[in-house]
Amino acid sequence: MKPRTRPLFIVVFLKELRETLRDRRALSLLLVFVLMYPLMVGGILNQQINRATASDKEGIELTVIGAGQAPTLMAQLKQRNVNITEADPLSEEQITSLLRGQKAAAVLRLSPAYASDYHDMRPARLELWHDSATDNGRRVRDIEDVLRAYGNTIAGARLLAHGVSPATLVPIQVQRYDTGTSASRSASVIGTMLGMFFIPAFFFALSPAVDSTAGERERRSMEVLLAQPARTIDLVAGKWFAASAVALVGLVVELCMAHGVLKWLPLEEIGMSWRLTWGDLVLVCLVSVSLPLFAAALEIALAINAKTFKEAQTTASFAMIIPMVPVIVVPMLDLATQLWMYLVPLLAHQTLLRELAKGQAVGPLPFLLTFGSSLLAALACVAFTNWRMKSERYMMGV
Structure with missing residues (x-):
């Protein structure tokens, strides 16, 4: 009876994950971004609350x-x-x-x-x-x-x-009625900040993605991997899942911290509130699984062509700016929520979280589009990486 063997991509996944957990620099970067964004958003809102209530207190x-x-x-x-x-x-x-x-x-x-x-x-x-x-x-x-x-x-x-x-x-008398809720006002005011909660997914995946591709190529250990009797897709999938796992853990912890900070702040002092429940947060985390997959796949696809770790890190860092542009520009334009927003990775997650924070009912379609848009983009990047590693030109350059 033959002993059961693990699929090769799982072997590569465990190997890359083990090496990432040994990298203190990567873990330190992960901890910094997990803490930085929730504390930064909490600090900004707390300062606004203090300014608004200072005149009443003092x-x-x-x-x-x-x-x-x-x-x-x-x-x-x-x-x-x-x-x-x-x-x-x-x-x-x-x-x-x-x-x-x-x-x-x-x-x-x-x-x-x-x-x-x-x-x-x-x-x-x-x-x-x-x-x-x-x-x-x-x-x-x-x-x-x-x-x-x-x-x-x-x-x-x-x-x-x-x-x-x-x-x-006073020939006429105007009476104003505001139908906006405190939750909708808060979601509109901090709409740009909500996108900041998802941006770190790209930073979380950066170090393991670059180190497992350009880093191994620079250390000449990529030759050993490619010489093994394993399919290229197994190597790519193992590296992809390892970088994605690190980014996913960091993103979930960060979202939970941000949710706790916003729940703790007395937002009612400035006419706002945070009505997102822990159940809603679980749904957001489940939908957000595809975002770390896309972040890791994009960075691996860019880093696979670099010959040095520094070159890959620079290229991937510049490329991360592209998904961030809609997250910053769309809230500034004050556009109404439209279906196409759920088709743009990162912007889709920001839009979904904003709508949930307003306390409005969100149907299943936005969840599916948010998850599917990032997943399709991730699979396209993985397919490119697999094709690139199979090419003779890449093999000769390793």
């Missing part, structure tokens, strides 16, 4: 010149959590220096004739100084809202004193 710092002329206005500002600092008359240079130093969100200067103009029912001038280059835009808008409400109150009181209804100045 108040808005406002420097007022001539505050004694408008005590009612000062009282209304204080009611809106505005911390008023009274100051003596300042020149334009002094105001600019004060704002650039971010010692105050804005400077409110009342004209010397403010009180007399107010009592004589003439337009009383207020000057609101602010620096648009700082991150105090929301605080300045809150101050403007108070000033606008104060002006409307005065106008209404003066009209009533003359026997005119304030409604005369």
Whole structure:
């Protein structure tokens, strides 16, 4: 009875995987990208949350010149959590220096004739100084809202004193209703960030893919493999699956970390939420299996022609930019979700995750197209690599 032997591609797969796990540089790179993207996205969103809630927690710092002329206005500002600092008359240079130093969100200067103009029912001038280059835009808008409400109150009181209804100045009344959910807003705002979760799949597969092809060719160990009684497709498949396995593990761990970070962040503070469930994440991970397969196949197909490890790494690194372009450009164009987006690898995964994050029902077709588009591209790259390794020109160059 003949002993059972493993298929040759599994032997190659185990050999390449063993060598990859021994490479501390590759494992260190894997760990860096697993941690980097979730922490980077979490840090950006956390900073936005802190900026949005800073005015509620700490108040808005406002420097007022001539505050004694408008005590009612000062009282209304204080009611809106505005911390008023009274100051003596300042020149334009002094105001600019004060704002650039971010010692105050804005400077409110009342004209010397403010009180007399107010009592004589003439337009009383207020000057609101602010620096648009700082991150105090929301605080300045809150101050403007108070000033606008104060002006409307005065106008209404003066009209009533003359026997005119304030409604005369408001011939129409517009009521706004926002049907967008917090989940849809969050998915739209961080749409570009969602694509960043899948980009590392190409980085995870880069080192094992390049090392098992151009690296072995440079070390002259490719000759030994090609001299073995094994089909070329077994060699290619073993290397392909080994690089894909490393990328798949890294991608799944990264997605789980990103999901945990987004669940932990208080996104409701900025009117957003993350409604993706762990069940949805499992579906995304299953569909994303084809992405590491494509990443590894593409990089092997490019690295197989390189004679040195450095040359292959450079070529593959530049080629990785191509799938990233739609991920960056499409969200910037603010296009509505269309079926063709699920046919573009990497963009398809970004689009699918964005739709799931909105809490919308996604049919089976987007899942199938997302999985199939990357898988077909991967098989095409594997077929090219197999054809290339069979050619006499490649054999003579090894």
